Amino acid sequence: MGKIIWMNFSRRSLLSIASASLLPAALPAAKASKNYWVYFGTYTRKTSKGIYVARLDTATGKVSEPQLAGEVSNPSFLAIHPNNRNLYAVSEMAAPGGGTGGALTAFRIDASSGKLTRLNTVSTKGSGPCHINVDKTGHAIVVANYNSGSAAAMALNADGTLRESESFVQHKGTSIDRQRQQGPHAHSANISFDNRFVIVADLGLDQVLVYKFDPAKAVITPNEPPFTRVKPGSGPRHFVFHPKGRHAYVINETSKFRCLISVDERR
Secondary structure (H helix, E strand, C coil), X not given: CCCCEECCCCCCCCCEEEEEECCCCCCCHHHHCCEEEEEEECCCCCCCCEEEEEEEECCCCEECCCEEEEECCCCCCEEECCXXXXXXXXXXXCCHHHCCCCEEEEEEECCCCCCEEEEEEEECCCCCEEEEEECCCXXXXXXXXXXXXXXXXXXXXXXXXXXXXXXXXXXXXXXXCCCCCCCCCEEEEEECCCCCEEEEEECCCCEEEEEEEECCCCEEEEEEEEEXXXXXXXXXXXXXXXXXXXXXXXXXXXXXXXXXXXXXXXX
């Protein structure tokens, strides 16, 4: 497979979308690069059964009718391994085996059909997982648990399967919004360009937390300083780095404020 096209909608109640490229054998290389698989994460509350796939033609902008790619409960956010062969999906559901927390499932991507084969499922150690990221080396994946307000890291095996969480941190505290901020709500887990840090935006705390990251061991530990604050009542949701790496941006869910953060690459 070729280069990944990555797209995500911002509302948790909408679809999370990720796509892996398709190189059809019937097309020459120049034309093949214009065709991609697009994967749709959903909530399986009514008729949906899991993750859906459609074909995108970038030359025409046409997207085919989505078809079921793999069955899984509430795959609200997706991520693709750097090798393009594996896809990962959070599930806002009970953990496997009767444990506590949500679930994270690994799939193998069939490049010829776009279909997904389930590999294994592990607990995220917290409830309501809503965001994941795979590190650049493909050794670890990080997750934000919204309902319980926590972050975790899991190691990835060579075959793309998941190991149980190697590292888990429970956030604590509140902020000023009595309806939305009575406790922590980790909303996104983002890996820095240099693969050394994980940045977690917590809507419930009005904090952007920074963790030191060891992808080889799949371990996160609080940085020093461990977080920066945003304006009370902002509800930070998603976080993104500027391409030059010196600044980052936070979008807030519970206020009109948007935040710009300077990045100190030394720490």
